Amino acid sequence: MKLLKILAATTAIAALFASPAFAQTRIALVVKSLGNGFFDAANKGAQEAATELGDIEVIYTGPTAATAEAQIEVVNSLIAQQVDAIAISANDPDALVPALQRAMQRGIKVISFDSGVAEAGRQIHLNPSDTNLIGETIIKLAADYLPEGGDVAILSAASTATNQNAWIEAAKAVLPEKFPNINLVATVYGDDDSVKSTDEAKGLIASYPDLKAIIAPTTVGVVAAAQVVTDQNLIGKVNVTGLALPSEFKQFIDNGASQAVALWNPIDLGYSAIYLANELIKGEEAKPGAVFSIGRVGEITLDDTNSAPMAAPFQFDKSNIEEFSKIY
Amino acid sequence: MSDVTTGRQLPNRLDNPLKSTLLSWESLLVLVAVVIFVFNSYSSPYFLNEWSLSDMTFNFTEKALIALAMALLIISGEIDLSVAAIIALASTMMGLALQYGADTPVLVAVGVGVGLLCGAFNGFLVTGLKLPSIVVTIGTMSLFRGIAFIVLGDKSFGNYPASFGWFGQGYVWWVISFELVLFLVFAAVYFVLLHRTNFGRRVFAIGNNDVAAQFSGVRVDRIKFILFCLTGLMSGIAAVLLTARLGSTRPSIAEGFELEAITMVVLGGVSILGGAGSIVGVVLAALIMGLVTFGLGLLNVPGIVMSIFIGGLLITVIALPILFRMWRQRA
Numbered sequence: 001m002k003l004l005k006i007l008a009a010t011t012a013i014a015a016l017f018a019s020p021a022f023a024q025t026r027i028a029l030v031v032k033s034l035g036n037g038f039f040d041a042a043n044k045g046a047q048e049a050a051t052e053l054g055d056i057e058v059i060y061t062g063p064t065a066a067t068a069e070a071q072i073e074v075v076n077s078l079i080a081q082q083v084d085a086i087a088i089s090a091n092d093p094d095a096l097v098p099a100l101q102r103a104m105q106r107g108i109k110v111i112s113f114d115s116g117v118a119e120a121g122r123q124i125h126l127n128p129s130d131t132n133l134i135g136e137t138i139i140k141l142a143a144d145y146l147p148e149g150g151d152v153a154i155l156s157a158a159s160t161a162t163n164q165n166a167w168i169e170a171a172k173a174v175l176p177e178k179f180p181n182i183n184l185v186a187t188v189y190g191d192d193d194s195v196k197s198t199d200e201a202k203g204l205i206a207s208y209p210d211l212k213a214i215i216a217p218t219t220v221g222v223v224a225a226a227q228v229v230t231d232q233n234l235i236g237k238v239n240v241t242g243l244a245l246p247s248e249f250k251q252f253i254d255n256g257a258s259q260a261v262a263l264w265n266p267i268d269l270g271y272s273a274i275y276l277a278n279e280l281i282k283g284e285e286a287k288p289g290a291v292f293s294i295g296r297v298g299e300i301t302l303d304d305t306n307s308a309p310m311a312a313p314f315q316f317d318k319s320n321i322e323e324f325s326k327i328y
Numbered sequence: 329m330s331d332v333t334t335g336r337q338l339p340n341r342l343d344n345p346l347k348s349t350l351l352s353w354e355s356l357l358v359l360v361a362v363v364i365f366v367f368n369s370y371s372s373p374y375f376l377n378e379w380s381l382s383d384m385t386f387n388f389t390e391k392a393l394i395a396l397a398m399a400l401l402i403i404s405g406e407i408d409l410s411v412a413a414i415i416a417l418a419s420t421m422m423g424l425a426l427q428y429g430a431d432t433p434v435l436v437a438v439g440v441g442v443g444l445l446c447g448a449f450n451g452f453l454v455t456g457l458k459l460p461s462i463v464v465t466i467g468t469m470s471l472f473r474g475i476a477f478i479v480l481g482d483k484s485f486g487n488y489p490a491s492f493g494w495f496g497q498g499y500v501w502w503v504i505s506f507e508l509v510l511f512l513v514f515a516a517v518y519f520v521l522l523h524r525t526n527f528g529r530r531v532f533a534i535g536n537n538d539v540a541a542q543f544s545g546v547r548v549d550r551i552k553f554i555l556f557c558l559t560g561l562m563s564g565i566a567a568v569l570l571t572a573r574l575g576s577t578r579p580s581i582a583e584g585f586e587l588e589a590i591t592m593v594v595l596g597g598v599s600i601l602g603g604a605g606s607i608v609g610v611v612l613a614a615l616i617m618g619l620v621t622f623g624l625g626l627l628n629v630p631g632i633v634m635s636i637f638i639g640g641l642l643i644t645v646i647a648l649p650i651l652f653r654m655w656r657q658r659a
Contacts (some may be wrong), residue, residue: 077622
């Protein structure tokens, strides 16, 4: 009897959770991990695209820990829900391939955005920007404020993060030619974890007394580094730069710990991802040379690997941080 | 003075078998599993589908394989925190073997073998050098994963042969995956080992009082060494499955698996202080973890809420019997 009562009670609770949405087109926006301002902004753009296109439900989801294994669990549950498309920013380009291939076998359209998936595991990859351009931009952000040159170090996300690694490679490639007086002394990894990033930033400052700039091409790392510079009264001595969310980073532009940072527009990124996924659902075919409309952002042309850059990174400094910090 | 030999009887204070079965930890877990299953069925229209249920099992099989051996280790009063790192090292070594042209049987042998060696190394440090297992395995956790990082850096190994991929992606029959079958087979093996053999009895004896066990003629160190080897072996097997499922190796593979495996063991009713526990409980706990994570996933519940839920479930299930006992004593 007691068991029956419990069952009846849970049934009633369960009924409250049941979602009525069936007729809509459902596109899942799968991010590296939740609780990240960048992806929340991407979701904002995704919702805008959904409103614009009409009759689209965006499922914004992702794991707590930024691991490939946890993301596979999320993908498996989306396959079970028979969503129409998955747009994913991957924690690992290779490990997600088998799970995403299974999704495609069951008729789900798959695109990757931001951090890509290997070609076999997706139909389109949308790069936020061009890898080489970002690599050059992050060095330039530091070099612009170092006319005499000097030592700089990179504080990255996880050592396995696809996009960060590509940018750092590109940055290293442009160093000897375009920035001969900039000396990259170290690359350390903060795993997109505030505590670890803080420790790594402290380590850099301790190990390299002549350090002039810390470049953190990750929104978590750049805040941690700027906080360390602020706390240790190194404002004016060590310039923190990299890729940062204006809203999270405004205080460090204001207090002078950083001169300038850059980022593409994550709102546009989420917006474009939903647009692309919707084009595929409507029956457009992804092949090299194909041109896709991404609404107000413009259009993209797929390259040989079915990937395309969205737009160039955008610089934030004292002149415009106020305005953008209110957006994302 | 009456005759002391007649009319004296020990009162039967033991609960009758039916009652004690109903009040056992395992029954509580079955109840929790049923409730969650029913909840999932009603909350999502996609849950009661053979492929969904099959996909669900992938959420726990690899961790549960480790939890089986971990249960024995914890019952004996030891612990191994390096299991996830063993997976990373075993997977890396398989990737390395692949670069030298190894085929599927060799890859499996390398994965399982490296796991066994790592377990033996832990076992040697704990039983040979008499170091506390928690300290040893925190150390080897960094050591094993560190080696994987040195070998791989920010690169990855991929392009495993399709026949190897079958271990992590293949189905034995219909929707029954190879991983699930392997888990069930090992669950049966560990059940017999722990509950039906002398070896299992000795594991309990060591966990309750290893000094007394030693004086009773149990070769404590040898059994502990074997348990560490078994845990390493299961981690090696999990490494084969996970690598085959992901089709690639990175040094960050399986991060956090050790805590999930230990959560399964504790949720399964194994005393963290050693000396008590059952394989049935661990298997049920693994199933519950799978049901919870997959069910909440179907509702697109954010991962952080899922962690809160699992934490809450763990505390509730552990606190319930204690509260029940306090309530019964007062009544």
